[in-house]
Amino acid sequence: MSNPLDDLKSLYGDIDQQTSRLVEIHGPRLVCRRGCSMCCVDELTVFEVEAQNIRQSHLNLLQTAVPHAPGACAFLDADGACRIYEDRPYVCRTQGLPLRWLEEEASGDFIELRDICPLNDEGDVEPIEELPQDECWSIGPTEERLAKLQLQFGQGKLTRIPLRSLFQLESE
Secondary structure, eight states: OOOHHHHHHHHHHHHHHHHHHHHHHHGGGOOOOTTOOTTOBTTOEEEHHHHHHHHHHOHHHHHHOOOOOTTBOTTBOTTSOBTTGGGOOHHHHHTTSOEEEEEEOTTSOEEEEEEOOGGGGOSSOOOGGGSOGGGSEETTHHHHHHHHHHHHHTTTOOOEEEGGGGOSSOOO
């Protein structure tokens, strides 16, 4: 039987490979850099399998460090950089990119929706609505893979954990 944490790291590798292609395509429009934390909001939750990966990889940080003040992600340092960047959750690996997904309307028809960080949609850039589908991160397939890992890890439960709750010390 496979190990869900090993499978999660494999999934992260696949995500990073796919997002690197999108970063290359959209490089000029992306202002996301170390310290840009506009998307790093508080109250994010992750599947239990992702929380366990963070616990396993950053036990010392979780036991001895204080989370960032409420309002921003608990894992940001004083300069707005991620303290667990290599092990950041799925949601953090795709932020800033042009995102697309399908939603079902009351009629049963599906419509495509798109979104991008407002900082990455400024200036003389192609409107997100006009980008080819393969130049956007398609929400859905990866979430399905991640949910399957969680079901395996969580014994059939889709349990989510607040990132802030992983810290053992309180914010000052």
